[in-house]
Amino acid sequence: MKNVCFLIGNLNNSGGTERVTTLVANELSKRGGYxxxxxxxxxxxxxxxxxxxxxxxYSLYKKKISFKNNFFGAIWSIRSFVTKHNIHTLIVVDSxxxxxxxxxxxxxxxxxxxxEHFHFKNNNGVAYRNFGRKLAAKFCNYVVTLTNKDIGxxxxxLGKTKAKLINxxxxxxxxxVKNKPNLQYKVVLTVGRLTHxxxxxxxxxxxxxxxxxxxxxxxxxxxxxxxxxxxxxxANKLNIINRVVFAGTQNDVSIFYEKSSIFCLSSRNEGLxxxxxxxxxxxxxxxxxxxxxxxSEIVTHGENGYLARMGDIGEMSFFLKSLMYSEKNNYxxxxxxxxxxxxxxxxxxIINKWCEII
Numbered sequence: 001m002k003n004v005c006f007l008i009g010n011l012n013n014s015g016g017t018e019r020v021t022t023l024v025a026n027e028l029s030k031r032g033g034y035x036x037x038x039x040x041x042x043x044x045x046x047x048x049x050x051x052x053x054x055x056x057x058y059s060l061y062k063k064k065i066s067f068k069n070n071f072f073g074a075i076w077s078i079r080s081f082v083t084k085h086n087i088h089t090l091i092v093v094d095s096x097x098x099x100x101x102x103x104x105x106x107x108x109x110x111x112x113x114x115x116e117h118f119h120f121k122n123n124n125g126v127a128y129r130n131f132g133r134k135l136a137a138k139f140c141n142y143v144v145t146l147t148n149k150d151i152g153x154x155x156x157x158l159g160k161t162k163a164k165l166i167n168x169x170x171x172x173x174x175x176x177v178k179n180k181p182n183l184q185y186k187v188v189l190t191v192g193r194l195t196h197x198x199x200x201x202x203x204x205x206x207x208x209x210x211x212x213x214x215x216x217x218x219x220x221x222x223x224x225x226x227x228x229x230x231x232x233x234x235a236n237k238l239n240i241i242n243r244v245v246f247a248g249t250q251n252d253v254s255i256f257y258e259k260s261s262i263f264c265l266s267s268r269n270e271g272l273x274x275x276x277x278x279x280x281x282x283x284x285x286x287x288x289x290x291x292x293x294x295x296s297e298i299v300t301h302g303e304n305g306y307l308a309r310m311g312d313i314g315e316m317s318f319f320l321k322s323l324m325y326s327e328k329n330n331y332x333x334x335x336x337x338x339x340x341x342x343x344x345x346x347x348x349x350i351i352n353k354w355c356e357i358i
Contacts, residue, residue: 005037008093011044016274017117020170021093022049027351029055078104089358098132102139112140119293120153122269137161142357144168146272147293170272171350172342174281181283186217189260191275194225199266206316208238222256224249257282262323270294280342285334287319304337
């Protein structure tokens with residue numbers, strides 16, 4: 001049995017990174033030959049997403065601390081953990097944590113994998129992530145990117161790498177869905193954390209433009225975050241608060257996919273958005289900004305959705321209206337194409353790729 005450990009920031013969080021980590025860990029635990037554990041840097045003992053019972057969870061620190069002040073302590077704690085639990089493969093969820101794991105694993109024969117969830121051009125405002133990427137490229141066995149495009153960015157940014165760069169996309173968590181969306185629901189759905197990078201301020205402006213002419217459709221925003229109050233104030237200012245539903249954080253988002261007609265992604269930056277894979281599994285046509293990586297590898301413009309130029313609010317509004325008011329047969333064609341596209345992200349295919357490197 002190989003002991004495989006995922007190292008993550010905090011498994012209690014409700015974001016896409018935690019969701020896909022949970023999904024991959026669960027699927028690996030179902031296959032023979034692996035013992036799976038998840039180590040959170042902070043807390044993580046009450047996971048937001050459901051874990052299989054045979055997956056063990058651990059916490060490096062019970063509460064939030066200053067890693068700047070506890071830098072060497074964190075390194076030593078990680079080293080002690082992998083030694084005590086005889087870890088064969090350590091999968092580091094987010095390249096920033098490689099600033100700890102690379103020195104922690106020096107002179108140890110452990111398969112060291114960096115799993116990048118952003119794209120190389122985006123450090124999410126944290127300079128340490130750039131340093132973590134340099135360490136990962138030089139000392140890890142593998143660096144896993146979510147898109148082929150991002151492999152190119154790594155090579156352009158760092159040149160030749162000792163680590164093997166490999167693309168493993170996120171798997172779709174919904175592969176057995178029997179859902180037939182239709183325009184009668186008159187709901188545009190978006191799902192994600194309410195942060196600046198998700199671009200909901202841009203989406204609200206596009207929605208305000210739509211509401212000038214349309215008096216029936218609703219925009220559902222599922223998720224919570226630090227921008228929630230600012231977004232509600234913006235919706236009020238744009239006089240569309242009665243046309244927007246802020247549904248908050250939800251453990252089960254399936255009911256929202258089932259009762260929606262269109263999915264919209266307004267992000268300024270992405271890795272490979274799981275919400276787009278989920279939406280396609282439910283047959284929802286997608287309108288998305290064509291941000292640097294992610295959407296263009298999922299959405300085929302004019303077939304299963306539309307890609308608006310990044311930040312172009314007018315184009316976002318135009319493509320949303322194109323789907324909202326499309327003919328039934330055209331909408332069905334988009335929906336069927338979305339379902340077919342989702343099959344390439346089937347969880348079994350993705351887990352097979354993980355098994356090849358762990």
